[in-house]
Structure formats: C-alpha cells, structure tokens
Amino acid sequence: MTLLDEWLRPPRSLLVGLFLLTLASISTLAWFGWRLLDQERLVEAQHAREHLEQSADRIAATLRGSLAETGDRLGTWLAFPMPEVKPEDGVFLLLAGDLLESSPGGRLLYQPLPSPLPEAPEEAFAEGERLEYPQPKPELAAAWYTRLAGSTDPAVRAGALMRLARVARNAGQAMGAEEAYRQLEAIPSAKVAGAPADLAARLALAELPGRRNEGNALLADLRAARWQLTRGQFEFYWDAAARAAGREVSPSPEAVALTEAAMQLWDPRNRPPAARGQTTLWVDGRPWFAVWRGAPERRALWLVRPEAILRPVLSREAVEWEAADNEGRVVAGRAPTGRHPAVRPAAEGQLPWTLYVGGTLTAGDAGVSARQRFLVAGMGIMVLFLISGTYFIGRAIRREMEVSRMQSDFVSAVSHEFRSPLTSMRQLAEILALGRVPNEDRRQVYYETLVRETGRLQRLVEALLNFGRMEAGARQYHFEELEAATLVERVVAEFEPQIAGQGRHIELVGGGDGCTIEADPEAMSVVLRNLVDNAIKYSPACPTVWVEWGRQREFVAIRVRDKGVGIQPRERRAIFRKFVRGSAAAEGNVKGSGVGLAMVRHIVAAHGGAIRVASQVGQGSTFTVLLPAMERV
Secondary structure: HHHHHHHHHHHHHHHHHHHHHHHHHHHHHHHHHHHHHHHHHHHHHHHHHHHHHHHHHHHHHHHOOOOHHHHHHHHHHHOOOOOOOOOHEEEEEEEOOEEEEOOOOOOOOOOOOOOOOOOOOOHHHHHHHHHOOOOOOHHHHHHHHHHOOOOOOOOHHHHHHHHHHHHHHHHHHHHHHHHHHHHHHOOOOOOEOOOEEHHHHHHHHOOOOOOOOOHHHHHHHHOOOOOOOOHHHHHHHHHHHHHHOOOOOOOHHHHHHHHHHHHHHOHHEEEEEEEEEOOOOOOOOOOEEEEEEEEOOEEEEEEEEEEHHHHHOOOOOOOOEEEEEOOOEEEEOOOOOOOOOOEOOOHHHOOOEEEEEEEEOHHHHHHHHHHHHHHHHHHHHHHHHHHHHHHHHHHHHHHHHHHHHHHHHHHHHHHHHHHHHHHHHHHHHHHOOOOOOOHHHHHHHHHHHHHHHHHHHHHHHHHHHHHHHHHOOOOOOOOOEEEHHHHHHHHHHHHHHHHHOOOOOEEEEOOOOOOEEEEEEHHOOOOOOHHHHHHHHHOOOOEEEEEEEEOOOOOEEEEEEEOOOOOOHOOOOHHOOOOOHHHHHHOOOOOOOOOHHHHHHHHHHOOOOEEEEEOOOOEEEEEEEEEOOOOOO
C-alpha cells in the first residue's frame, strides 16, 4: 500500500460513515412518520365511522318523513279530484270498484278493462250483411251502409263506415275505402269490433300500401296511451302498427313494467285489507314501490320506482348507498365500496327496505387527509434535505480528495520538472568548479548548457507564478497590435534548436492578410508555446507538427495540429482544468505540470477569445485559438 493510498483511506471511511449515518437518520424518520400516519389513519377511520352512522340516521329519518308526508297526501287525494303528478314522480292511481284512474295520463299503456265507449249491436247491420253474404250484392250493400252512415248515433255511424270500407276494399275501390276510413277516423266517441273507432280506422289506413308514416304515427299514439285498451288489444294493435311501419319495435320495457305493476295493484285479489301500507313489486326484474291509503273499495296509490324516492333523500349526503328488500334483492343503488357500511334494517328503522350506506367524505375527513398529505410532504422534504446534504457533502469530500490527488500529482510533476534542470546545472557547475573541463570548446558547451537549463528553470518558475496570478485575478496584460504571423514565427523559432537534433519539424501555414490582433505578446507567446510543446510531446511517432493561422469570419484562428496519440472523448473538457492531465500522459510517461492548458484557457478568455479542441484517439489533435480580429481603418 502506497503513501497516497494510506492518505486517501480516512476520507473514504468518512464517506461510508456519512452514508450509514444518513441511512440511519432516514430509517428513523420513516419509522416515526409511519407511526404518525398510522395514528392519523386510526383517528380518521373513527371519525369517518361516526360520520357514516350519523349520515345513515339522517337518511333513515328523512326517508320515513318523506313516506309519511306522501301517505298524508294520498289520504287527502281520496276526497278531492285526482292531482296532477310530475312524470318523474311515478304515477298516481285511484281504485274505485272496477274503475282505474291514473295521473298523469299517458303513463299506462293499457287498462284492466276495455273502453266504455258505446258500440252498435250487430242486429243494426243485419240487412247490409245479408246483401254482402252469401251471394254478394256489393252495390246494394254499399247503398245500405251509406244510408246508415248518415245516422245521428255515432256508434251506428261508426259500424256502418267500417262495413262500407270493407265492401269498397273487397270491390277493389281503394279510393272509396280510404274515404270511408277517413270518416271513421273522425269518430272518437264510439267503438267498432270492441276497439275505439278511430283506432281501427287508423290501423286500416296504415295497412294501405305506401303508408309507413301513418304506421309510425300510430305507434307513437299507442306509446302515449291515447286509447283505453286491454292488454290483448294493445298487443294486437302494436304488432299490426309495427308491421305497417315496416320495422320490428317493442314498447318501452319501463312503460310495460309500470303498466303491469298497476295491473297487479288493480287486481281485487291482490288488494290488502289494511287501510294504509306500502309494498315492493317486481315486474320483469324491475322493482316498483307502491304506497296506499284507503279501503280496498276506494284506494289511492302512488306507484313509483324506488330510485325516485331514494335519490332526492340521498343526494343531500355525499355517500354510496344501496337499498334491498326483505329477500335481499337490490331495489336501487349499488353496493358501497367500503368494507363495513352502516346498515339500517327495514324492521328496525320502520323503512320499506334495508339501507346500506358507505363511502362518506366530509370536510373534517378532508382536513385529516390534508394533514396526512402535509405530514407526508414534510417527511419527504426532510428526507430530500438529508439525501441532498449527504450528496453535496460526499461530493465535496470527493472533490477535495480529487483536488488533493491532483495537487499531489502536480507537486510530483513539478518536482520532477525542477529536478532535471537543477541536476544538470549542479553537475556542470561542479565540473567547471573543479577544473575538469578538457578544453575550451567543451567549456563553451557547458556554459551554453547552463544558460539553456537556467532559462528552462526560469520559464518553469514564471509559468507557475503566472498561473498563480491568473488564479488570483492579479495577472496584468499589456495589449498591443500584433500580427499573428510574427507571433507564430517568434515562438516556433524558440523550438527549432531543441527539436532539430531530434529530427522533428514544425511546419507553418499562413493565412494571408487581415490577421492582426490586439493582444499581450508575452501572454500569447505562453499560449502558443504550451500548445506547440504539447503537440511535440504527444506525437512522438510523427516528426511534423503543423501551426496554421488565418481569418475565420470576425476572428483570427491559430491552429496547432499534430498526428499523435489523441485525447479520449471523456477527457476533452477536463484537460482545461488545473492539475488535470489526460490518460495519454500517464501511458506515455510524458512530463508536465498539469497547468499549461489551464493557463491557455485563462489567457485566451482574458483576450475575449475561445479555444476549441478536436481530436480522435490514435489520429491526433487540433487545438484552435480564436481571437477577435482588428479591422484596418
């Protein structure tokens, strides 16, 4: 284990300890939060149950009051004319002997008894029928029926017109038959063949060819219960009208069920002897509720769907509900979603059905839910703060570790950079001091080497000092007009002596006029010197480095290009940070301090420019410095 690993161990232990402490804090907070939420849920459930029971009591009391008020009105209706009842409130029935009256009209499709309209006896038409049968004499029969059609008795007139239309139809006289049916349609106060005369006439007209519209109109009037018909008559005329209309259609199941329920209530055998009461009827799977007042001989009833009674009562409470009869069949509503609804049995609550009430939500419950949400939100924010704090603390520790590592690498690199020239200078100085130089030429070489190493050491020191000034913001720049070509040629000339003996070469490519910039010559020399030095060091296999300059829109571009090892994509942004050196430096054992490109970025930014890098691993890199160009006046 190295000294650096030993140095890094405590911060990593600190990160683990920080993570465990945060995890313990979050776990403790979550446990307390869960306990608080559990208590809130228990309190909320208790309040909800109490409110549910109160709602069920209010609903039961309101329903009892509503039914009692309805019964009182029924008792009043027995002594006064039948009231008008809204269609949505069901139908009001008055039973008096064999009489059945309903209000509002048009709700019952048929009646238990046929229409009381008069009908002429068959004997009144005996002579006309003798002329029709058995040896037909249509002209004489038509004349006979025509004479009877002028009678003042509507029943005789209706019977004569029906038979006159029959004679004309059998004789193929369609116009005459239609005329007779039209006259018959205008007699609503008599019957023919046991049915209202106008109904029989309209059916006959609808059965004529091309009269589908009249068939549809007849269906609409049958649906509106325009005539008093028995069940058999209604079904017969409905089926005949549907055939005449050319379509298969059935009467409304709801209307049929209502009518059948009324028929059951009218049946004297089904009338309970009690003077007041209520019951639930089931017709074709549909529940109907009836409440009555009065003796069996004269009784007022209100027949209605259970929903019509329950919904106005339950709409005042924000609940889910269901009502069931004594056999457990649902008459209205649907089962509450809660597991324990409030139950009000029919016998105990003096109600017509057993009520199941659940799913209530009040403002108080909403307040509890809001407190729960606030508690959860508060715990979530605290957990978020803990996690965020741990993350930022851990990130800061990691950054400090990374900075410490980079500083260590920097110290090691700088020490090595200083050691090389100092070692050379010490050895040469010792040789000169001890007089071990064999001749004057060798002495001159040693002096030149000392001068070169001294300059190298000076540049290292100045680079570090300049970088420190840049970091502190104290670096002063002296701007002057400068030609890019002059700058490039001066810097490249510094490298020529040291790379000539290595077989290396720097190729210059100029870009013509208009490449004047306003810059600090020394600072820009540092920029170019660092870029050229890196290009030489990181392209050991290629003897040539290219330095190019030229105009690029409003900028002067200076490019340093090599065909070296290249830069990994993930490192291209990091290499401009201080103390950062790419993986290629470690792999190729390339000397450097890690501050060169950071200085380049500082200097270029201070000149209002930018630096770009394009690189492919194994194919080289191109660094481009963009500086604002000066326009000639």
